[in-house]
Amino acid sequence: MNWVWFHRFGSPPYFYRFAGRWAPWFLGISLVLLAVGLYGGLVLAPADYFQSDVYRIIFVHVPSAYLSLMTYTWMAIAAAVGLIWRIKIAHAVAAACAPAGASFTAVSLVTGMIWGQPTWGTYWAWDPRIVSQLFVLFFFLGYIALRGAIDDRDRADRASAVLAIVGVINVPIVHYSVDWWNSLHQGPTLMKSGGLRYRCRWRGHCW
Amino acid sequence: MTPSQKRRLYMVLGILVGVGVATTFALQAFKSGIGFKAPTEVVAGAVQQDKRFQLGGMVKKGSVQRVPGTLEVRFVVTDFQNDVPVVYRGVLPDLFKEASGVTTNGRLDASGVFQADEVLAKHDENYMPPAVGRALKKGESRLEPPASPAPQQ
Numbered sequence: 001m002n003w004v005w006f007h008r009f010g011s012p013p014y015f016y017r018f019a020g021r022w023a024p025w026f027l028g029i030s031l032v033l034l035a036v037g038l039y040g041g042l043v044l045a046p047a048d049y050f051q052s053d054v055y056r057i058i059f060v061h062v063p064s065a066y067l068s069l070m071t072y073t074w075m076a077i078a079a080a081v082g083l084i085w086r087i088k089i090a091h092a093v094a095a096a097c098a099p100a101g102a103s104f105t106a107v108s109l110v111t112g113m114i115w116g117q118p119t120w121g122t123y124w125a126w127d128p129r130i131v132s133q134l135f136v137l138f139f140f141l142g143y144i145a146l147r148g149a150i151d152d153r154d155r156a157d158r159a160s161a162v163l164a165i166v167g168v169i170n171v172p173i174v175h176y177s178v179d180w181w182n183s184l185h186q187g188p189t190l191m192k193s194g195g196l197r198y199r200c201r202w203r204g205h206c207w
Numbered sequence: 208m209t210p211s212q213k214r215r216l217y218m219v220l221g222i223l224v225g226v227g228v229a230t231t232f233a234l235q236a237f238k239s240g241i242g243f244k245a246p247t248e249v250v251a252g253a254v255q256q257d258k259r260f261q262l263g264g265m266v267k268k269g270s271v272q273r274v275p276g277t278l279e280v281r282f283v284v285t286d287f288q289n290d291v292p293v294v295y296r297g298v299l300p301d302l303f304k305e306a307s308g309v310t311t312n313g314r315l316d317a318s319g320v321f322q323a324d325e326v327l328a329k330h331d332e333n334y335m336p337p338a339v340g341r342a343l344k345k346g347e348s349r350l351e352p353p354a355s356p357a358p359q360q
Contacts, residue, residue: 049340050330051302058334084215120327121300125310128241165219169226173234181242182263184310186332 015089037063057115062189065108065133069171071101072136075143076168079161091157094164095147102140109133120184128177129185132170139167243310246289249321256315262291263310263329271305284309284321295323302328 008014041059048055075097082090112130113123124130143160150156178187208216234241243263244253254260262284270283278297282305283290293311303309308329313322335343 046336048334049337049343050307051334052337055334080219084212084219119300119302119330121303122325122327125327162222165222166226169223169230173230182245183242184263184327184329186330189332189334 010087010089012089012092051119054115054118057111058189061108061111061115064104064111068101068105068108068133068136069174071097071104072140072164073168073171075101075140076164076171079164082157083161083165088157091161094161098140098144098147102137102144105133105137105140109137125184127184128181129174129183132174132177135170136167136174139163139170143167245286246284246291247286249291249315250289254315256317259312259314261310261312262293262321262323263308264291266303266305266307266309268306284311291321292319293321293323293326295326297324297326299326300328302330304328 009018037059042056045056045059047053075094078090078094078097081087082094109130112133116125117123143163146163147156147160150159175188177183178185239253243261246262246264248254249262264284264286267283267285267290270281270285272281273279274281279294280296280299281292281294283292285291293313295311295313303326308331310327310329311321311323312325316322
């Protein structure tokens with residue numbers, strides 16, 4: 001099989017031309033999808049039986065948290081590829097993930113606080129899910145700071161890549177934190193363990 | 208793969224394994240300090256008296272008593288096996304309801320009553336329209352013994 005088309009993406013000039021051509025299209029598509037998604041969540045979806053309308057922040061909160069973890073995973077994979085195969089573009093991808101991922105993480109934390117006040121009764125709780133997600137934010141910010149602190153680009157690439165790889169341990173911790181420990185935070189909305197258990201309200205207690 | 212790429216691949220895998228093992232041990236060591244305690248653990252003596260911890264469970268149906276003229280409220284936290292009585296002075300969150308989840312911070316006093324200084328309402332990840340919620344509640348009360356009080360809406 002001929003992999004030339006794939007290896008071309010490793011060349012920074014080729015990749016930048018390619019990405020530059022597609023970026024406006026993706027921006028347009030994402031704006032349309034965002035509008036459709038927000039309309040669905042804020043207008044079409046029915047209110048919740050327990051929380052009424054305040055739960056609607058979930059349509060921003062959960063996607064942000066999901067993107068935060070996904071972006072971190074991509075950043076770590078790209079950093080590892082860059083570290084092992086010495087591919088410059090991979091480090092560039094990892095570096096580009098950091099500010100986007102940090103923003104999604106911050107949005108997930110802030111929307112969580114806004115949601116927590118009217119439902120739980122507090123903006124902040126020292127809960128396993130919340131603290132581990134805060135660590136994700138620190139890893140993103142640490143990655144950005146470490147890259148910025150080293151002048152030599154190749155050394156900055158390698159040092160920050162190691163940090164990104166170390167922090168990826170946190171991703172499964174965030175995801176499973178609500179299963180491993182007794183936490184105030186509810187279980188995962190996406191990828192629920194055991195499928196849809198709509199009557200299990202308390203640690204596997206179903207009635 | 209060239210030998211140096213292989214070496215770096217093993218290095219990355221080594222970092223992952225090392226950090227993973229270290230994190231696992233660290234989390235195991237702090238296990239008892241993470242998250243809340245259920246009434247069964249409390250009754251079994253998992254916490255020392257006068258030590259602050261977080262208690263979590265369901266607010267037992269029919270257990271909420273308010274002291275008129277004050278902010279004092281008494282209720283029972285249950286995990287359907289054991290109960291812990293709680294006393295709290297302060298404002299309760301809107302979603303604090305009987306037969307629904309709660310976590311609370313405070314300490315046990317000498318008589319085994321949990322003196323709470325913070326009460327937070329816990330909700331689950333099952334979101335549904337009010338009609339479905341009502342239908343489920345109806346089905347729930349049919350399943351219960353007739354003596355129990357009607358669920359509060």
